[in-house]
Amino acid sequence: MTSPISFTALPGIGEILAGDDLAGIACAAFSRIPLAVRNGDILVVAQKVISKSEGRLVHLGTVTPSPRALELAAVTGKDPRVVELVLAESREILRAKPNVLIVRHRCGFVMANAGIDRSNVQGEDVALLLPLDADASAAALRDALQTRLGCRLGVIVSDSFGRAWRHGVVNVALGVAGLPALIDRRGEQDRHGRILEVTQVAYADAIAAGAALAMGEGAEGTPMVLARGLSWTAPENNGQALIRPLEEDMFQ
Amino acid sequence: MTSPISFTALPGIGEILAGDDLAGIACAAFSRIPLAVRNGDILVVAQKVISKSEGRLVHLGTVTPSPRALELAAVTGKDPRVVELVLAESREILRAKPNVLIVRHRCGFVMANAGIDRSNVQGEDVALLLPLDADASAAALRDALQTRLGCRLGVIVSDSFGRAWRHGVVNVALGVAGLPALIDRRGEQDRHGRILEVTQVAYADAIAAGAALAMGEGAEGTPMVLARGLSWTAPENNGQALIRPLEEDMFQ
Numbered sequence: 001m002t003s004p005i006s007f008t009a010l011p012g013i014g015e016i017l018a019g020d021d022l023a024g025i026a027c028a029a030f031s032r033i034p035l036a037v038r039n040g041d042i043l044v045v046a047q048k049v050i051s052k053s054e055g056r057l058v059h060l061g062t063v064t065p066s067p068r069a070l071e072l073a074a075v076t077g078k079d080p081r082v083v084e085l086v087l088a089e090s091r092e093i094l095r096a097k098p099n100v101l102i103v104r105h106r107c108g109f110v111m112a113n114a115g116i117d118r119s120n121v122q123g124e125d126v127a128l129l130l131p132l133d134a135d136a137s138a139a140a141l142r143d144a145l146q147t148r149l150g151c152r153l154g155v156i157v158s159d160s161f162g163r164a165w166r167h168g169v170v171n172v173a174l175g176v177a178g179l180p181a182l183i184d185r186r187g188e189q190d191r192h193g194r195i196l197e198v199t200q201v202a203y204a205d206a207i208a209a210g211a212a213l214a215m216g217e218g219a220e221g222t223p224m225v226l227a228r229g230l231s232w233t234a235p236e237n238n239g240q241a242l243i244r245p246l247e248e249d250m251f252q
Numbered sequence: 253m254t255s256p257i258s259f260t261a262l263p264g265i266g267e268i269l270a271g272d273d274l275a276g277i278a279c280a281a282f283s284r285i286p287l288a289v290r291n292g293d294i295l296v297v298a299q300k301v302i303s304k305s306e307g308r309l310v311h312l313g314t315v316t317p318s319p320r321a322l323e324l325a326a327v328t329g330k331d332p333r334v335v336e337l338v339l340a341e342s343r344e345i346l347r348a349k350p351n352v353l354i355v356r357h358r359c360g361f362v363m364a365n366a367g368i369d370r371s372n373v374q375g376e377d378v379a380l381l382l383p384l385d386a387d388a389s390a391a392a393l394r395d396a397l398q399t400r401l402g403c404r405l406g407v408i409v410s411d412s413f414g415r416a417w418r419h420g421v422v423n424v425a426l427g428v429a430g431l432p433a434l435i436d437r438r439g440e441q442d443r444h445g446r447i448l449e450v451t452q453v454a455y456a457d458a459i460a461a462g463a464a465l466a467m468g469e470g471a472e473g474t475p476m477v478l479a480r481g482l483s484w485t486a487p488e489n490n491g492q493a494l495i496r497p498l499e500e501d502m503f504q
């Protein structure tokens with residue numbers, strides 16, 4: 001029988017500030033749970049605390065909205081300074097209507113507001129941007145954790161995404177290190193010997209989504225979740241493997 | 253400290269046939285795992301075995317493609333008889349191009365091929381349709397399980413969905429009974445007292461996505477997964493709560 005897959009929120013983490021050592025904070029938090037971290041464990045970390053530790057805060061008082069930002073702010077009803085930041089973080093605006101601004105982020109993510117939001121962010125008139133490069137953030141945190149702990153780990157930087165045709169957010173993987181973000185199962189046989197023709201599995205997205213059940217979205221204060229019991233044979237790839245390239249986009 | 257959330261695949265389930273008693277099969281499978289089922293557990297069941305048990309198989313030899321099906325089959329390169337079934341199951345065709353046919357299913361799901369596929373389906377020239385009403389399937393299975401086991405359970409009927417802007421499939425919840433499919437957290441305070449303005453959580457989708465890590469997509473033979481450790485205070489609603497209505501669709 002296969003062992004269960006489990007998600008455990010790490011307790012006792014305080015407000016994360018620019019420059020904080022997330023590997024050290026994670027290790028301190030590991031010591032508070034009854035599980036000893038071991039090979040194959042995956043740490044899922046909220047985008048928000050990665051961004052905070054990397055100092056991706058912007059004081060809105062320092063932002064001057066461009067004419068385009070003012071225009072989109074009028075359409076969406078959003079703060080023009082936040083819209084200015086969204087524009088600066090985006091390659092393309094996909095949809096704008098009251099309360100909605102969907103963009104293609106410079107890293108390829110199609111998402112609302114370029115991932116900029118103000119919930120769980122300390123201070124008035126402060127916005128928090130996505131990490132500069134979430135895959136690099138995941139890889140750096142993984143290296144630091146592996147050095148400290150002496151075991152082989154995976155790291156996922158997760159974020160909450162809305163969906164075009166379904167209500168509610170689910171978490172997905174922005175940055176991935178030490179595991180396959182996407183697993184290509186094409187060519188395998190199904191139960192009856194038929195070849196799987198199209199199946200690729202968004203493995204890191206599924207882990208991020210499951211971890212969100214332990215992480216929460218509000219005041220829980222649990223931005224790190226340990227995932228255990230996963231195993232794979234597929235090659236590692238990073239969060240960019242999950243991005244459908246522009247030329248495949250049928251919903252531009 | 254909160255207890256971990258876990259997903260355990262139920263072993264020893266055979267090929268499901270029309271008329272099979274899934275509650276009985278689930279109970280037999282529960283007896284093979286070391287966990288005793290208890291109040292608050294959630295059973296996640298693959299759409300495919302729900303459909304099989306409900307006899308949603310169609311022999312393609314019995315299907316005559318309409319002119320519209322022939323036309324879409326030529327565009328997509330798909331079997332015209334399968335396209336005919338897709339049309340019959342759909343309200344609207346959203347996109348058709350080589351290898352891709354995205355529709356709005358009669359139950360509201362925006363998905364590829366109206367959920368009809370032939371992997372893990374026994375027999376040549378046989379296609380399997382989605383359950384007639386996945387919420388009703390979930391509710392009926394829940395009732396049967398609760399009667400047999402004498403405890404309060406949730407049931408989710410899951411299926412694998414592709415995404416418009418991301419590679420790979422993740423599982424989502426088609427049918428839900430005994431838990432909130434969607435949790436509305438608007439009005440709650442975040443860590444710093446700021447009101448959450450937009451946060452609704454696709455709770456059952458996250459559970460389905462996490463369960464898929466234990467369920468698999470290929471020959472694993474594990475169509476039922478027990479989810480444990482979840483708790484909620486939000487009111488119950490069903491899979492239809494996850495469907496964004498047509499009038500909110502910005503990507504038609």
Ligand SMILES: Nc1nc2c(ncn2[C@@H]2O[C@H](COP(=O)(O)OP(=O)(O)O)[C@@H](O)[C@H]2O)c(=O)[nH]1
Nearest residue numbers: 013014015016046047048120217220221222223
């Ligand atoms: N301890 C702690 N938790 C935080 C901090 N920032 C966010 N969180 C928690 O991280 C989780 C995810 O928060 P959310 O705002 O949804 O982050 P996102 O999904 O990465 O955008 C929730 O449990 C928050 O309470 C922080 O600085 N410290």
Ligand SMILES: Nc1nc2c(ncn2[C@@H]2O[C@H](COP(=O)(O)OP(=O)(O)O)[C@@H](O)[C@H]2O)c(=O)[nH]1
Nearest residue numbers: 265266267268298299300372469472473474475
């Ligand atoms: N035991 C058993 N497993 C099945 C059966 N049909 C599908 N599965 C398993 O159910 C899981 C999900 O299969 P998949 O084809 O992805 O189903 P879907 O996501 O519901 O469309 C995999 O582990 C399959 O091997 C069946 O009739 N019996």
Ligand SMILES: [Mn+2]
Nearest residue numbers: 047048159160
């Ligand atoms: Mn975020």
Ligand SMILES: [Mn+2]
Nearest residue numbers: 159160216217
């Ligand atoms: Mn979140």
Ligand SMILES: [Mn+2]
Nearest residue numbers: 299300411412
């Ligand atoms: Mn399916």
Ligand SMILES: [Mn+2]
Nearest residue numbers: 411412468469
């Ligand atoms: Mn599947």
